[in-house]
Amino acid sequence: MAIDPAKWWQFLRESLSAPKVWGFVLLVSCPALLLPQPAAELLGVAGLREEFRPWLGVAAFVATAALLVNMGSGIVAWWQRRQRSYRLRMGLFELSPTEKVLLSGYLRQRTNTRYFHLNNGIAAGLVGKKILFLASANGDLINGFPFNIQPWAWRDLNECPEVLMVSPEDARALEENPIDEDGMPIPAHRLSRRI
Structure with a gap:
């Protein structure tokens, strides 16, 4: 079975533009970063957290930026629809x-x-x-x-x-x-x- 690069690229692009993906990344990375040390030790993730802290920080930062961009594009689209509607009505x-x-x-x-x-x-x-x-x-x-x-x-x-x-x-x-x-x-x- 051959993999079509165009379909793979489209799937990747759609997945990365979905706010659900970035919300999941943020929900996974932030608690791992912000979890108090005693709780991290109790869950057994203290060592993993220390080892992957830079990657978790980057993931949290990128996910936050992606969610803000997604929210901003939604606001811009809403504003453009509103302006278009206003122009039509003024016509x-x-x-x-x-x-x-x-x-x-x-x-x-x-x-x-x-x-x-x-x-x-x-x-x-x-x-x-x-x-x-x-x-x-x-x-x-x-x-x-x-x-x-x-x-x-x-x-x-x-x-x-x-x-x-x-x-x-x-x-x-x-x-x-x-x-x-x-x-x-x-x-x-x-x-x-x-x-």
């Missing part, structure tokens, strides 16, 4: 008027899924901002493709729907270039019928 306050109109359709229809054509630039922009995502590649040219709203965006918009309010200046801009709630421009011949 809701920087929406264009047309994006607000498109997203308000989700709230008005009380649905997580709406259908848009793939050439809908507004929906594609919201996918780029990670507010919407293409739920399935199964769609058609008539009805479009399903775009779902991200759960965090759905929750935030339901809690604070005023984010989608359009300012008077934006309302005037939308009157000049009207769009339907699917984000598509309304042709002039449809506008004349609406009046």
Whole structure:
């Protein structure tokens, strides 16, 4: 049976990056170092402790450092997730008027899924901002493709729907270039019928 060096290296790397391994090393080395002399003599490890004291010290030091690095990387990952979440949420306050109109359709229809054509630039922009995502590649040219709203965006918009309010200046801009709630421009011949 041949040993695959790549698998062995991967196993070693995963084992050494596991906090359980370093916790075990710390739990074995620290008591052996810190055990009072009478207790060490009673357990019969006094001679071993004296012989291997430098190695036990190095093991305790390395295990402590590895556990601190592991804990630090966990804190850094948590902080990065928090910052990313904050940036995504702040993106809701920087929406264009047309994006607000498109997203308000989700709230008005009380649905997580709406259908848009793939050439809908507004929906594609919201996918780029990670507010919407293409739920399935199964769609058609008539009805479009399903775009779902991200759960965090759905929750935030339901809690604070005023984010989608359009300012008077934006309302005037939308009157000049009207769009339907699917984000598509309304042709002039449809506008004349609406009046």
